[in-house]
Amino acid sequence: xxxxxxxxxxxxxxxxxxxxxxxxxxxxxxxxxxxxxxxxxxxxxxxxxxxxxxxxxxxxxxxxxxxxxxxxxxxxxxxxxxxxxxxxxxxxxxxxxxxxxxxxxxxxxxxxxxxxxxxxxxxxxxxxxxxxxxxxxxxxxxxxxxxxxxxxxxxxxxxxxxxxxxxxxxxxxxxxxxxxxxxxxxxxxxxxxxxxxxxxxxxxxxxxxxxxxxxxxxxxxxxxxxxxxxxxxxxxxxxxxxxxxxxxxxxxxxxxxxxxxxxxxxxxxxxxxxxxxxxxxxxxxxxxxxxxxxxxxxxxxxxxxxxxxxxxxxxxxxxxxxxxxxxxxxxxxxxxxxxxxxxxxxxxxxxxxxxxxxxxxxxxxxxxxxxxxxxxxxxxxxxxxxxxxxxxxxxxxxxxxxxxxxxxxxxxxxxxxxxxxxxxxxxxxxxxxxxxxxxxxxxxxxxxxxxxxxxxxxxxxxxxxxxxxxxxxxxxxxxxxxxxxxxxxxxxxxxxxxxx
Amino acid sequence: xxxxxxxxxxxxxxxxxxxxxxxxxxxxxxxxxxxxxxxxxxxxxxxxxxxxxxxxxxxxxxxxxxxxxxxxxxxxxxxxxxxxxxxxxxxxxxxxxxxxxxxxxxxxxxxxxxxxxxxxxxxxxxxxxxxxxxxxxxxxxxxxxxxxxxxxxxxxxxxxxxxxxx
Numbered sequence: 143x144x145x146x147x148x149x150x151x152x153x154x155x156x157x158x159x160x161x162x163x164x165x166x167x168x169x170x171x172x173x174x175x176x177x178x179x180x181x182x183x184x185x186x187x188x189x190x191x192x193x194x195x196x197x198x199x200x201x202x203x204x205x206x207x208x209x210x211x212x213x214x215x216x217x218x219x220x221x222x223x224x225x226x227x228x229x230x231x232x233x234x235x236x237x238x239x240x241x242x243x244x245x246x247x248x249x250x251x252x253x254x255x256x257x258x259x260x261x262x263x264x265x266x267x268x269x270x271x272x273x274x275x276x277x278x279x280x281x282x283x284x285x286x287x288x289x290x291x292x293x294x295x296x297x298x299x300x301x302x303x304x305x306x307x308x309x310x311x312x313x314x315x316x317x318x319x320x321x322x323x324x325x326x327x328x329x330x331x332x333x334x335x336x337x338x339x340x341x342x343x344x345x346x347x348x349x350x351x352x353x354x355x356x357x358x359x360x361x362x363x364x365x366x367x368x369x370x371x372x373x374x375x376x377x378x379x380x381x382x383x384x385x386x387x388x389x390x391x392x393x394x395x396x397x398x399x400x401x402x403x404x405x406x407x408x409x410x411x412x413x414x415x416x417x418x419x420x421x422x423x424x425x426x427x428x429x430x431x432x433x434x435x436x437x438x439x440x441x442x443x444x445x446x447x448x449x450x451x452x453x454x455x456x457x458x459x460x461x462x463x464x465x466x467x468x469x470x471x472x473x474x475x476x477x478x479x480x481x482x483x484x485x486x487x488x489x490x491x492x493x494x495x496x497x498x499x500x501x502x503x504x505x506x507x508x509x510x511x512x513x514x515x516x517x518x519x520x521x522x523x524x525x526x527x528x529x530x531x532x533x534x535x536x537x538x539x540x541x542x543x544x545x546x547x548x549x550x551x552x553x554x555x556x557x558x559x560x561x562x563x564x565x566x567x568x569x570x571x572x573x574x575x576x577x578x579x580x581x582x583x584x585x586x587x588x589x590x591x592x593x594x595x596x597x598x599x600x601x602x603x604x605x606x607x608x609x610x611x612x613x614x615x616x617x618x619x620x621x622x623x624x625x626x627x628x629x630x631x632x633x634x635x636x637x638x639x640x641x642x
Numbered sequence: 643x644x645x646x647x648x649x650x651x652x653x654x655x656x657x658x659x660x661x662x663x664x665x666x667x668x669x670x671x672x673x674x675x676x677x678x679x680x681x682x683x684x685x686x687x688x689x690x691x692x693x694x695x696x697x698x699x700x701x702x703x704x705x706x707x708x709x710x711x712x713x714x715x716x717x718x719x720x721x722x723x724x725x726x727x728x729x730x731x732x733x734x735x736x737x738x739x740x741x742x743x744x745x746x747x748x749x750x751x752x753x754x755x756x757x758x759x760x761x762x763x764x765x766x767x768x769x770x771x772x773x774x775x776x777x778x779x780x781x782x783x784x785x786x787x788x789x790x791x792x793x794x795x796x797x798x799x800x801x802x803x804x805x806x807x808x
Contacts, residue, residue, distance in 0.1 A: 352696070352699060
């Protein structure tokens with residue numbers, strides 16, 4: 143029998159969602175200030191309007207649903223999934239008001255793409271977008287990448303045990319430090335330090351390459367936010383191709399890789415334990431999958447002969463591959479070139495890389511390296527069982543921050559999430575084909591959306607069907623939250639309707 | 643007579659061959675990107691608004707021209723670039739330029755970027771600073787919402803219960 147949610151459930155969900163909504167509203171003040179600094183009056187008004195609406199909703203929710211009770215698991219998961227939807231709807235307001243998005247749905251698409259650190263975009267005339275709106279596009283990647291709830295944990299929560307339930311709901315099942323709030327603060331500390339260093343590096347390279355100082359540092363900050371949070375938005379319509387600059391590409395590759403690494407590994411690096419990088423199963427798996435998928439891309443590109451020189455092929459092939467594998471979505475080629483110049487095999491290599499993703503407890507999407515490592519180890523264990531005598535006890539170990547004996551429940555969990563991702567990629571591809579797009583194009587775009595990558599082969603345009611836009615929004619949302627909180631929300635609504 | 647026909651045929655074939663390597667009609671960025679193999683290495687005419695920064699690299703500059711569909715990078719001599727006064731951004735409308743140059747699907751000189759190496763540049767229309775007009779509807783809406791927000795804040799504080807921003 144399904145139990146109908148009680149009033150207390152709704153109050154808890156409403157109260158904590160309200161707090162997160164207030165947090166989102168307050169972050170909108172930053173682009174508003176930037177708008178005022180650059181004398182962009184109307185964009186500043188866009189953000190003031192959005193802030194006011196967001197704060198009104200958040201305050202009413204926290205007042206009406208005020209509670210001192212802590213969250214349980216179901217409530218925590220529902221809060222997370224609802225907060226992400228609210229973030230999309232509210233975060234889209236300033237975008238829509240700018241007039242650079244064809245419809246509110248398009249603005250919602252970009253807001254979800256930003257929060258989920260995907261990078262697919264439906265913006266029009268990006269090259270004339272204000273600094274304020276451009277900052278917001280990148281800031282939502284930074285907020286979404288670190289985790290909307292993580293922000294709330296840092297600034298609005300004072301030691302509630304329910305915090306961990308929201309933290310897990312946001313697809314972060316590992317704590318760096320014993321306490322999730324300290325973990326959240328550590329994540330932000332690391333990110334802010336990288337932000338300062340990388341903005342300086344990209345800004346200096348930008349100035350050296352002829353950009354105006356203000357633009358160089360503004361672009362540097364935006365590109366860092368998009369790269370470290372494996373997002374993929376860029377301030378100009380040509381994405382990274384705009385800069386025509388090798389050092390810029392090299393720096394972004396380094397930031398993308400840093401963004402794809404588990405925050406636990408960052409912590410180990412920061413505390414001087416560098417050996418963990420080489421021992422960790424995620425790093426090893428990432429190296430192996432990068433090598434394999436890059437080999438596929440190289441063979442594919444060689445077959446079609448798109449790039450006449452090996453150096454050029456390496457530069458273009460490796461950049462798009464790393465961008466796809468880390469789930470960033472930066473591109474140094476035009477979307478259409480994937481289809482026209484890359485050929486099916488190279489495209490398949492990129493699709494595989496996108497589908498796999500980066501490290502757990504990082505900002506990447508996709509299946510993730512730890513799960514892939516666990517599945518590979520389980521396969522190895524089964525093979526050993528077949529080869530060795532029946533009486534032999536076969537144990538399988540893996541190293542992830544510590545030595546772990548592989549258990550069936552870990553393998554089951556890894557396989558289930560992997561299966562869910564594969565289904566999500568497949569469903570999106572099917573919807574794309576139903577709208578008349580070719581199989582490979584549909585699979586590429588679907589995988590890019592569901593794994594929160596952002597590379598596009600040209601399907602994602604303002605003129606694409608509304609149904610496909612909604613499909614990709616759902617894929618980005620479910621892919622970012624890794625299903626559990628989304629399934630819980632669906633279950634919650636079923637319980638509201640059918641429960642007794 | 644035979645000689646005259648021969649001259650005429652030669653002239654026609656010369657015009658035809660020239661036409662295949664040099665496209666006098668300005669091409670759109672979509673045409674160039676979608677038919678990159680066809681136009682690769684050929685002289686093309688492309689027109690668009692200069693956007694972003696004019697990035698100086700030694701004796702040359704990079705300028706990206708957006709024709710309303712996409713932007714394409716143009717590599718041109720620093721002297722030619724002096725003609726560019728405005729580049730497009732939120733507060734400026736960039737100069738609209740028409741360039742004639744060689745299109746590269748994969749430019750070996752520039753790490754495989756798709757670009758155009760310009761030989762000639764012509765300003766079609768000058769850019770300008772865009773004066774922003776205050777949107778009064780937005781301004782009025784801001785004040786209305788501000789009023790509502792204050793009312794909500796009073797409502798939240800009134801009963802003495804805890805406020806969300808604590």
